[in-house]
Amino acid sequence: MVDACRDYYRGNRTVLAKIDEFERTYHIDDCIRWYTKDTFVYKLINKALRTQDVEQLYVFRYYITDLSTSLNRESKNFLSRNSIVLCRGATISQAEFEKLKENKGNLISTNSYFSTSRSRTVAQIYVGSNTSTTVGVLFEVECNIETNIICADVSYYSDVPDEEEVLFDLGITFRILSVTQGNEKYSQIWVVKMIPTNEQQTMVIDFIK
Template identity: 40%
Template sequence: MADKLFSIEKDKVNLEDLTIIWLDKHSQDLNTKTRLRCIINFLKIFTDLHLCFEYIQSIPNEWIFIIASGELSFEFIPLIQNLPQVLHMYIFCQYPERYSSLKSSGIFNNQELLYSQLSKDVNYFYATHSTSTSFLPEKSLRDLTKDTGAFFWFRLFITALISMPSSDKAKQDLLHFARVYYTDNDLELQRINNFDTTYKPSEALKWYSSDSFVYRLLNKAIRTENIDLLFACRFFITDLHHQLESLHKPYVERICSYDLDELLVYHGQQMTSDDFNKLKANIGELISINSFLSTSLDRQVALIYAGDKRIHPTMESVLFKIKININENSETHQHPFASISEFSRFDDEQEVLFSLSSMFRIESIDEQL
């Protein structure tokens, strides 16, 4: 298993959700590369506009941030502005006023300001794109197709991972892999060493709620159903699930003490039009959230994470209103949920986290234009 994981890095496959591309006729110095990789690890540099465009077209399922020089922007931006995988396009130039007519996420002539905006946009991405879903029509329980077979297989695999004991060997397997993958990223290596020396199973939620390498690797593994990477993350998945289990019963008891039978939470995210259409096509059916699902008791917080379609017109801004019947929730021991505000970076967001593979039924969808 480890050998297979290490071969992935050699092939330069991106094991995080984001790719950063720098397009400039002049090659970039080492300091620029280092600074960018501290924000997005997977960096591609192009000096040829057409080779860059071909590369972007070859990765339709990745999320891309692009920095282009001013002199190439006039020709390049019309090529990529409607590609859904391109989330942000920044222009770096000496004279910003020359390019003000171009559609971009910002025009900069100062690298520090560019890095600052890039960091903000990356943090926003992880807050609004962290959920992976799959659907299970009722007939699938009787008519197993290839897709529904894969659906059940993935759930069984996750169940098996959670049931595996957490061990120091499993932790060291992931850290060894991470050190190989981030071998040229000194800042990330420092973070990995810090994780190695300070991590405790009782702090799994704290690490998941932070901007950590293990959070990014796990989310990409879940989104792409990368079995090798999921297996490498097995100890962390187990610790997260068990910590939620330990918090679940006291949390439900506290809700019941207020004579409440129902918990109402909200989840905001951006999704592609294709994924949103799948939601509309599955009203009345079951939806499985493959990832850990972050929700909030505060509707306004979730609305912020739903994003603004005017800023990203290729994406849909979606707000989920989720009702949990406390008395009838018979599978809470398998799919626990709990308030994690005390572990979150943003304790005022009233966050409630659901474990992997939680299932819900889509009751209705209201579209607001």
């Protein structure tokens, strides 16, 4: 993994120094902290997951295993609480937005780690403006202790704890409950309400964003 990262960032002294630090100091207890940083780890892991690059996924397999294991451990503490609504702001293409509207009541799945926030205000910062080709969307995810889903509050490990980040594990499936326009103050935002689920369904939409 380290050699692959060095090859990708060859010539970039700043990133190469971070890779050296990672090689010297990495321990499984630090894997969440490394992922929440805006560094080569986050960028290359997400690139491999979102493109489903088999070779790159193989290169990063040990780190991905560490991260999912750590989220599983942290999840046991997080989901021992009552129900909670988590939010994620995003800008998606018109085609992806139409797919969401057409599939209300159906399932969507992710093939990467799905980042959300406890704070609606924080999530709204990441909602972009509507254009002729893109749509600003706020995802609202309601979680409860009865759902056997792996997600964890990672704000303790983050360089920006005020973002109140909650991270879902790989391959989580959500059911779309509704797709509606925001209230008067946020009328330009579309709100997509979802719940995580373990249900199996013949047709699952791959929605990677």
